[in-house]
Amino acid sequence: MKPLSKGRYRARLADTDQDLCDCQRLRWQCFLARTGEIDDGHGLDADALDADCQHMLVEDAASGRLVCTFRFLPLADGSQIARSYSAQHYDLAALGRFDGPMVEMGRFCIHPDHRDPDILRIAWAALTRHVDEAGVEMLFGCSSFVGCDPDTHAEAFAMLKDRHLAPRRWWPRVKAPRVFRFARVLRLRQPDPRRAMAAMPPLLRSYLAMGGWVSDHAVVDPALKTMHVFTGVEIRAIPPSRRRLLDAIAYRIA
Template identity: 70%
Template sequence: MLALSKGRYVARLAAGAEDVRRAQALRWLAFRGGHAEEGAGLDADDFDRICTHVLVEDAATGELVCCFRFLPLTHGGEIGRSYSAQFYELSALESFDGPMVEMGRFCIHPDRRDPDILRVAWGAMTRHVDEAGVEMLFGCSSFHGTEAEAYHDAFAMLKERHLAPKRWLPRVKAPNVFRFAQKLALRKPDAKRALLLMPPLLRTYLMMGGWVSDHAVVDRDLNTLHVFTGLEIRAIPPARARALRAVAG
């Protein structure tokens, strides 16, 4: 069973319905906070029933500071079952023949800024990847808000350095997208500003050799722009892999 204790934080699998409800409440705060709507207070969907949920808690207080969920797939032929497949045309990945995991609904409590939270979360995911022999991680990485102009430098950097290999490139499926690789083809990013604008989860994926779709989906339900993100485990630089396993161990 996945469990990890490092310093101030403990990562563990949800033990039942109450743990899942706590994760849904944190997700609502992170993704939907301030939106008055029916069912406000919990962010829940049908994928919660088929996913495994991971909680990162403050060891001293038990407060939930981070959560995410993951969906194991035996190979790319099952990718149509994923959350991401609602938004991206992923037939190129159907030929991937190794075990995959979709990592989703990742969030950190808005009042928490400790980088160790992200490290512990990735350490927990690394332990699962190693134990299960996972060969690819994927999911949707989100920018807050739906106005692409605010993130042009970040998108220009993604276009210039981090697009998916052609053999895996997701195609457009969602009705409302920002085709940044096309729209920003001539833009040179301000690297410092781009990194500041990049969400922490996406920045971590990229540091490990991850890649993204050539367009962002405008998700007005969650008030985000998100890109499909993939990471082939064998492509992680050795030094980065050692650092992750040091946390996971």
């Protein structure tokens, strides 16, 4: 994928060891600094999957400062699903039958000092171009809620239970030792749509707008102090109006 620009920002793939290090440093600042770990200026968030992934950088074009990053793991089809980060936390045997190209998107983060909505827009533009160029048929990953208290997220979980559970043919099953089975626990709760969407993580809201679906349970991650749900988006099922918006963002920028 060629670099692309929108306003003051540029998106490009990492192509040096320093690029990857910069991504891992930003991930540490976003995911680990808030857990109370002391920052000595050199902390990195890194794992074995980094070597198999492509890494996207969104930079301030003038300064070169990294303001957003995410990675994606390409899979030929569902037979390779066990390679994914998500498969460490969910039983994805059903998705093993998926017969088209897949991409796992992960470690998405935006620098805490930067809140310009154009950052998220160019990130989605870059991802849309990658999906198109690679012929991807399913996008998936883990969508995180900050904090491990399920009551804090109950309104959002109730909305997911009511409207956005995975199709039975792709149903993610429990694998992790600590989970919150929100579809079962909140089966009688009726969500307030406005409050639920306000409580939904921004990245997950974007997935849902594309027709995305989630697992019926959230995995509790005490190390990162988050709860996350498995999230899938079948590219062919994206509503036409949303697809037109994504294409406009991806192909009508410099």
